[in-house]
Amino acid sequence: MDGKSKPGVPYGGMTDTWAKKHRLIYIGATRHPFILSIRDGTVDLSAFKRWLGQDYIFVRAFVPFVASVLIRAYKKGDESSGDMEVILSGLGSLNDEIAWFKQEASKWGVDLSQVAPEKPTQHYCRFLEELMRPEVDYTVATAAFWAIETVYQESFAHCLEEGSKTPPELQEACQRWGNDGFGHYCSSLRNIADRQLEKAASGSEPLVKVSEDVVSKAEVTFLRVLEYEVDFWNMSCGTAGHSAAPKP
Ligand SMILES: Cc1ncc(CN)c(N)n1
Numbered sequence: 001m002d003g004k005s006k007p008g009v010p011y012g013g014m015t016d017t018w019a020k021k022h023r024l025i026y027i028g029a030t031r032h033p034f035i036l037s038i039r040d041g042t043v044d045l046s047a048f049k050r051w052l053g054q055d056y057i058f059v060r061a062f063v064p065f066v067a068s069v070l071i072r073a074y075k076k077g078d079e080s081s082g083d084m085e086v087i088l089s090g091l092g093s094l095n096d097e098i099a100w101f102k103q104e105a106s107k108w109g110v111d112l113s114q115v116a117p118e119k120p121t122q123h124y125c126r127f128l129e130e131l132m133r134p135e136v137d138y139t140v141a142t143a144a145f146w147a148i149e150t151v152y153q154e155s156f157a158h159c160l161e162e163g164s165k166t167p168p169e170l171q172e173a174c175q176r177w178g179n180d181g182f183g184h185y186c187s188s189l190r191n192i193a194d195r196q197l198e199k200a201a202s203g204s205e206p207l208v209k210v211s212e213d214v215v216s217k218a219e220v221t222f223l224r225v226l227e228y229e230v231d232f233w234n235m236s237c238g239t240a241g242h243s244a245a246p247k248p
Contacts, residue, residue, distance in 0.1 A: 013190065013191075013193075013194030013197070013198070014193075014194055014197040014198065014201065014215070015143070015146060015147075015190050015193055015194055015197070015222075018219055018222050022222075022223060022226070025223065025226045025227070025230070026226060028226070028230050029151045029155075029226040029229040029230050029233070030151055030154040030155050030158070031155070031158065032155065032229075032230060032233040032234075033233075033237060033239075034047065034051070034233040034234075034236050034237045035155045035156070035158060035159060035233070037237075038159045038166055038167075038170055038174065039158055039159040039161075039164045039165065039166055040164075040165050041165035041166065041167055043167070043170065044237075044238075045108075046238075047236050047237050047238055048108075048170065048236075049108050049109075049110050050235070050236050050238065051233075051236035052101065052104060052105060052108060052110055053105065053110050053112060053115035054115070054117065054118055054120075054121045054232070054235065054236065055101070055232075056098075056101040056102075056105065056112050056115065057115065057117045057121050057125070058121055058124060058125065058232070059094060059097055059098060059101060060098065061124075061125040061128050061129075062094065062128060062148070063091070063094050063098075064128075064132065065128040065129075065131060065132055065141075065145075066087060066090055066091055066094060066145065067091065068131075068132040068141070069087055069138070069141050069142060069145050070084060070087045070088060070091065072138045072141060073087055073138070076138060081192075081195075083142075083192050086185070086188045086189065086192060087145075089185065090145075090149070090185065090189075093182075093185070097176070100176060104172075104173065118235050119235075120228070120231040120232050120234070120235040121232070121235070123228065123231070124228040124231070124232060127224065127228060131144055131221070137200075137214050137217070137218075138196060139193070139196035139197060139199075139200050139214050139215075139218055140214065140217050140218045140221050142189070142192050142193040142196050143193045143196075143197065143218040143219075143221055143222055144221045144222070144225055145189055145193070146186065146189040146190050146192070146193040147221075147222050147225040147226065148225055148229075149182075149185070149186050149189055150186045150189070150190070151225070151226070151229045152177040153177050153178065153182050153183055153186045155177070155178075156173070156174040156175075156176070156177040156178035157174075157177070157178035157183065158178075159174040159178060160174050160175065160178045193218075197215055197218060200214040200215050200218075201215050
């Protein structure tokens with residue numbers, strides 16, 4: 001999703017509305033200069049290696065977050081929704097992703113045991129921990145989950161589009177998140193988030209206030225994900241003065 005409806009794919013859930021409403025930051029996260037440099041073949045390989053080491057740390061922290069969403073899906077007890085199956089498949093891919101990072105790191109001569117988390121990585125991982133707290137609503141957690149995966153899907157898919165000059169040695173990395181299967185997985189996550197948001201938005205009295213709070217908390221969480229993603233790309237580029245401060 002790019003905040004616009006795709007040809008032949010009419011879509012109009014809450015997540016789509018947010019992507020359009022917050023288009024500038026959405027584009028900032030999904031068309032970041034780091035991604036554009038991969039796509040046009042000018043990427044600085046030391047930036048790619050920095051990204052690789054930092055993202056390995058992020059992905060390890062992302063696993064317990066996804067597991068926490070799985071537990072919440074189970075506790076909701078709505079077996080017919082199919083949420084658990086989607087989330088479980090995501091956990092399976094993260095297992096492959098971790099193995100891929102290790103393999104890729106050895107290919108590029110990055111010693112993962114020596115990589116220390118930089119500030120933006122620390123802050124993003126702390127944010128994931130906050131989202132694991134029991135008081136965080138399933139709706140908010142699924143919106144964050146969808147946004148985190150979708151930023152990568154849209155970013156790396158852009159590097160594989162026709163006309164891109166992505167260096168051959170980086171194509172596998174782009175395929176990992178830019179492939180159609182990952183795109184379908186992100187659509188399933190979007191459907192889960194949208195269904196939850198819709199339920200919350202149409203919440204019946206007297207829970208109306210609580211439901212409205214959940215929807216606005218989910219939107220704020222979506223924006224925070226985009227900001228953390230931009231900070232993460234900035235750090236990868238080595239952009240001086242990236243805004244790495246923890247968000248309020
Ligand atoms: C920072 C970040 N954001 C998202 C993804 C996709 N799982 C990732 N690997 N790293």
